[in-house]
Amino acid sequence: MAILKHRTGLGYQFAALKQSAISPGEGKLNASYFYWECDVQPTELGRTYRVLIFYGGDYVPRAFVLSPNLQELAGGKEIPHLYSQEKGYLCLYHPSSGEWNASMSVANDFVPWIYMWLMFFEQWLVLGEWHGGGIHPIRPEHMTTQEKTKKPSKKKKTYHRYPIREKAYKVYENRLKAYNKTVLEAGDEG
């Protein structure tokens, strides 16, 4: 058990990301979470995307696209499989299916999903159709009246106030600011 905890702990996941050839970048490891920022070029013809990975105390990895702006690329169309259109927060696995568990590798499982998502995203930009498969959760407009009027369960309330996710959002905002600042500065020098 001790070994398993070691293998999947924050430090181990962080080190693996650092070593992996498919997630070149940099990040910061804290006591309760880390973030890792890396360049992802999904295919030879693909753009190079700056992606932020956040991994916190809930052992659920999250990925945000810092640049380029996905909404701008989509030209106003709603992008499939995003938790947040504004933040470019990618939906990479089915949360309740056990596709992700804490013993898995962020570097070798989660990062490849980011590549694949971005590959299918660029194909979606060409075709207007998502070919990567996946599941859309039920949207309010598809719910029955009974479902709509049902009071939200306690469980759902806690989900909305999930502090780790709020932390992730905060890190996202900070990293986006920092990233845009470095891009601007690099632009000034050039």
Added chain:
Amino acid sequence: MTKSMYPIINEKWTLLREIAESLELTETQKKLAEERYEAVAKVLAESGNPLLEHAKIYPQGSFRLGTSVKPLGREEFDLDFVCHVPIDSSMITSKEIYSVVGDALSSHGTYEKMLEPKKRCWRLNYAGDFHMDITPSTIDEQHSGDGEMVPDKELSDWKESNPIGYAEWVERMDSISPTVSSPRMAMESASIEPLDTDNSNNGVLKKFIQIIKRNRDVYFQEHPLGDYAPISILLTTIAAKAYQMCVERKSYTDMLELFEDVLRAMPRFIQRSNEWGDSKYMVENPSHPKENFAEKWNDSRLYEDAFNTWNSDFIRLVRELRAMEGKGLDVYANKMKELLGKNPVERVIEVRAKSMYDHKSSGTLGILAGLGTVANTASAVTPKKNTFFGS
């Protein structure tokens, strides 16, 4: 500089090649065309006319060469055939041989309704698949070997031709492989090789010809000089000559670099001479020096104008495509749509997307540093299964 026999792995070229291939006749259509022309040959041989008893039908042009390209705006391919009647051209007029073939076809129940007379050939319409244009030919007693005589446009006389010799010439040009010089390729070939199943540079010229013909179709579709667009056999001939010259002189790091060079060299194989202040144009049939593929150009300067404007715009597009690096699939797709039209580009990307999804589902999709998402590569980082979620 490392010389390598490996093909130049370049995704831009691979995508362009796949689009060109998607415009070809399908294997089913090819088989169907073969069955159909064999059936026509049988009907002619059994027509009862002794002239046709030993007549042979064989394909010529793009169908024979494997450079056919789906026409714009309609379903049917144009497939060209020769009905060779083994008789000296001095023994019969071109009008007579034209009628003999037409009569034999129109008196047959199946072909009667599909038959359409053209200037110097007979067309059989197979709706939804192709038309078969059948040009009668006789023996050219002046030309040793495989020379033939075909009716001229007005059916008033004979005109030299050599469809078999021409096809053999193009095949010879196509069999010259470009020399690839790429240090990167030599180093990475071990890991890259499995990505490309078609590990050969053969057929590069034929792919170039298809791209050239398709771009001609797209470019002139709504162009004021559309009526002066260069004909396929002229383009095929000068492209083959330009290709031969380029690959014999230089080695290439990138197939698109070779393609751009070929486009640049093409105009110099249109010979111009001045007679009494009048330009005369000549593109000689390499298998029959008397035939001039640029014959029409001597009627109007607009043929040359149309060619030049098309050629320089084409070169510009290819140069722009070559200069692009890591722009995003959608940006490349837009450039390729300019080159080859919207539909084939989207069709090929859809096929790729579906194949990637199948590989993802079967766990054979992985990530390779420097190449991104790849299928069937043992050294790639292959993740566990996932389902893209969320609205």
